[in-house]
Amino acid sequence: MKTAKPSPDTAAPHGHAHDHDHAHEAHDHRHGEGGANGADGAHGASLESALAMAEAYCRERGEKLTPIRRKVLELLLTSGRATKAYSLLDEMRQIHPGSAPPTVYRALDFLLSAGLVHRIESINAFTVCHDLTQCQHGILVVCQQCGNVTELHEPKLRQALVAQIEAAGYRLSGDGIELKGVCAQCQAAQAEAAGADSAQAVKATAQS
Numbered sequence: 001m002k003t004a005k006p007s008p009d010t011a012a013p014h015g016h017a018h019d020h021d022h023a024h025e026a027h028d029h030r031h032g033e034g035g036a037n038g039a040d041g042a043h044g045a046s047l048e049s050a051l052a053m054a055e056a057y058c059r060e061r062g063e064k065l066t067p068i069r070r071k072v073l074e075l076l077l078t079s080g081r082a083t084k085a086y087s088l089l090d091e092m093r094q095i096h097p098g099s100a101p102p103t104v105y106r107a108l109d110f111l112l113s114a115g116l117v118h119r120i121e122s123i124n125a126f127t128v129c130h131d132l133t134q135c136q137h138g139i140l141v142v143c144q145q146c147g148n149v150t151e152l153h154e155p156k157l158r159q160a161l162v163a164q165i166e167a168a169g170y171r172l173s174g175d176g177i178e179l180k181g182v183c184a185q186c187q188a189a190q191a192e193a194a195g196a197d198s199a200q201a202v203k204a205t206a207q208s
């Protein structure tokens with residue numbers, strides 16, 4: 001289950017000039033309601049409103065969500081999970097046959113620096129930030145099998161973790177805190193496969 005996409009009722013990005021690097025400011029945004037639309041990916045109205053919100057967010061920062069940046073963001077919103085750069089490029093090429101890799105990478109770089117998108121290091125993929133109204137990112141839990149990403153917005157938990165890390169003499173090198181996991185759907189699929197296996201005494205190594 002996904003957490004908040006930018007949703008119509010949480011619209012109006014307020015005061016977003018905050019810098020994502022100021023990781024220690026305790027901005028206590030609430031983000032309860034928007035989170036429950038549970039669908040995979042954003043569609044129709046919610047997709048449009050998420051894009052409109054991203055556009056407003058960029059405008060506030062004095063930057064521009066150009067058509068290509070917007071398209072890449074739209075592809076990520078529609079996918080609803082972490083997506084590899086080359087899949088994004090493939091999709092771009094279906095829309096704009098001439099799309100070159102640098103075009104897509106530059107758009108991704110922009111979206112990353114704007115904080116609209118996360119790079120998921122463990123599976124080398126990208127996903128939309130699940131809540132544009134957060135001044136700092138949450139803790140990402142990433143399914144290593146299907147790329148499902150859930151962003152936990154627990155500022156206190158994050159701060160406690162960062163405090164421990166700093167007490168140990170470290171400074172985080174990015175604003176992403178990423179945990180590896182296997183999502184509920186993939187666990188269910190695994191359990192099913194394991195059940196089928198023991199019934200048939202067949203090895204499942206060839207399954208994907």
Ligand SMILES: [Zn+2]
Pocket residue numbers: 118128129130131134136137138151
């Ligand atoms: Zn985020």
Ligand SMILES: [Zn+2]
Pocket residue numbers: 143144145146147148182183184185186187
């Ligand atoms: Zn999964």
